[in-house]
Amino acid sequence: MFKKGMKRENVLLLFILPAFVFYTLFVIAPAASSIWLGFTSWDGITSASMKFIGLDNYRNIFTSARFYSAAKNTLIIAASFTLLVNVVALTLAIVVDNIRVGKNIVRSAFYIPVLISGIIAGFIWTIMYNTSFGIINGLLASLHLEALQQDFLGRMPNALMSIIVVLIWQISGYYMVIYLAALQGIPQELNEAAAIDGASHWQRFRNITVPLLAGAFTVNLTLALITGLKVFDQIAIMTDGGPGFATETITYMVYKVGFGEMRQGLGTALAMTLFVIIMILGVAQTTILRKREVQL
Amino acid sequence: MTRTEANPTHAADAAASMAAARRKKNLLSWGLTLLIFVVALIFVSPIWFSLISALKTNGEIMRDPTAMPSSLYFGNFVTLWNKTRFPAAVLNSLFLTIVSEALIIFVVPMAAYAIERRGTRLTNVVYAYFIAGMMIPFQAYMIPLFKELKMFGIFGTYAGPIAIYIAGSVAFGTLLFTSFIKGIPREIEESASIDGCNQFSIFWRIVFPLLTPCTASMVILNGLGIWNDFLMPMLVLPSGRAKTINVEIYSFVGEMSSRWDIVFAGVICGIIPVLILFVALQKYFVKGITAGAAKG
Secondary structure: OHHHHHHHHHHHHHHHHHHHHHHHHHHHHHHHHHHHHOOEOOOOOOHHHOOEOOOHHHHHHHOOHHHHHHHHHHHHHHHHHHHHHHHHHHHHHHHHHHOOOOHHHHHHHHHHHHHOOHHHHHHHHHHHHOOOOOHHHHHHHHOOOHHHOOOOOOOOOHHHHHHHHHHHHHHHHHHHHHHHHHHHOOOHHHHHHHHHOOOOHHHHHHHHHHHHOHHHHHHHHHHHHHHHHHOOHHHHHHOOOOOOOOOOOHHHHHHHHHHHOOOHHHHHHHHHHHHHHHHHHHHHHHHHHHHOOOOO | OHHHHHOHHHHHHHHHHHHHHHHHHHHHHHHHHHHHHHHHHHHHHHHHHHHHHHOOOHHHHHHOOOOOOOOOOOHHHHHHHHHOOHHHHHHHHHHHHHHHHHHHHHHHHHHHHHHHHHOOHHHHHHHHHHHHHHHOOHHHHHHHHHHHHHHHOOOOOOHHHHHHHHHHHHHHHHHHHHHHHHOOOOHHHHHHHHOOOOHHHHHHHHHHHHOHHHHHHHHHHHHHHHHOOOHHHHHHOOOOOOOOHHHHHHHHHHHOOOOHHHHHHHHHHHHHHHHHHHHHOHHHHHHHHHHHHHHO
């Protein structure tokens, strides 16, 4: 009996083994060796170039104007995306939750952009933003609003704002679905009881809906912040980091430095810097938000 | 209620004012419904714009991007399939998505099951180790990963991206499956074990079928991520040959910068399969997101 029990336990350990091996080899091992590579002058090709150079890469990063510009863009995109995408998603969710007909069809419509890739979304909008035949400038012209016509991607700060618009269009539906599920999870009796006690719409929203949505806020703000800090595909296809380095983010700079300029030691150090930024902001945000949650 | 019953005139007044309030509420609600339908149409309009553009010649797109195609013209799709390497890219995308998902579903639920059912200190440590992976962005280990793929001799093969996808799904997959398995009573497994079934067949014949809703959500969300992935396949798959749909669309924009008609045909080929799956399996999309969010 005892022997059979032992065997059963070992079989269960074998169940974990494949996942453990893949995860260790292809996530943890390279992540751990990033720490070391960040201290070398590796070019990605020759092993002779893999020399230990101490903190030189980090010194290089923190003294380059290109990094500060990329860090600024990363933070601008992450902050405005996190804020705006949640405002849009929550507004849509509240309205969709209250409409009379076609709830499912409207929800699906908002969700469709979530299904397409960042590359495809970026491409469609690049054409829509086009200065000579783009739909947006065309529409402004037909409304006799020529004054509002823009070069959406060719100059700053337009380019950064245009990228943020695409991100919000593409990803709002995802957060909307989460808010919608949270709204539908609020017991109807609570709202009815408050209404009988004479609470106004706004009071009910402020004192029932908002506190009970706190869990969804935490999840959505955290997910959006991390998504915003890692934006890559849309930038790759829409601006290639340009004009100049003007729309380069840290993720994009990691790619350019590592694979375009073949300075992989520097690229890895940059990736480590990004990782630390994501960790600090992510943990700080979650800690603050968790405190405000209400359990039902 | 009792008070209004006691006084018939007050009851009539109250009923009248309630009816007026309800009419006002109705009007507002229908107004909102109409408004949200308009917003939903604006949200899907870029997809509509891609579809009509794919059915137009390049000249037509440039002349009037908002106009309907003058006739049903499939020339772009014919060129795309006969004159470019796009068909090979479609096959690659399908192959990578299907094979990776099949292996993920073989590896991850089994590990999650063993972690949840064994529940010892060792498996708790493994659980924490796996979950930590959610904090590690791809960029943080991307550069050393290529060195490692070359070292294993799988750089430029399909095995590379598939292994990376499996490894990358362990963190979230473990989270999703362990919390689902918690809700499944152990009694069924225990009686099967008394009947002489071994661990392997208990899991695959008895437990795994009970995980179907969870598996469906995982396959859909994770599969969508793989289908839409861009950076990793671009870097890892062999150069000089077709890679994936997204990588091809990205390189079309560089190579055929004036043949937007062809690129739009590619965009439609990338969107249609996902759209069909979405319509067919909508409830799993919604469940997957909300389950993932609740656990995350």
